[in-house]
Amino acid sequence: MNMKIKTWLLLSYFLVMILPVIATYVLFLFIQGYNDELKVKEHVETVAEIASLKKLLADPALYKPNSNWNKIQQAVDSNAFY
Numbered sequence: 374m375n376m377k378i379k380t381w382l383l384l385s386y387f388l389v390m391i392l393p394v395i396a397t398y399v400l401f402l403f404i405q406g407y408n409d410e411l412k413v414k415e416h417v418e419t420v421a422e423i424a425s426l427k428k429l430l431a432d433p434a435l436y437k438p439n440s441n442w443n444k445i446q447q448a449v450d451s452n453a454f455y
Contacts, residue, residue, distance in 0.1 A: 429448055434440060 426445075426448060429435075429445055435442065435445065
């Protein structure tokens with residue numbers, strides 16, 4: 374009888390010690406996965422913004438003296454690069 378109680382006490386002590394470690398690791402994995410998804414989303418958005426600005430900057434008329442840069446300024450303001 375004594376050995377049975379000792380075994381259960383050791384098992385419960387082990388579980389009480391290991392469960393917070395496992396829960397913390399699972400939470401860490403969840404947060405890391407969420408962060409990776411945000412990185413991918415931000416990368417796609419940035420590539421789309423750069424592509425739209427590249428189309429505007431490809432206009433040869435912008436590179437002549439006294440050219441009008443209002444379209445570029447509006448595009449940069451609307452994208453609000455922070």
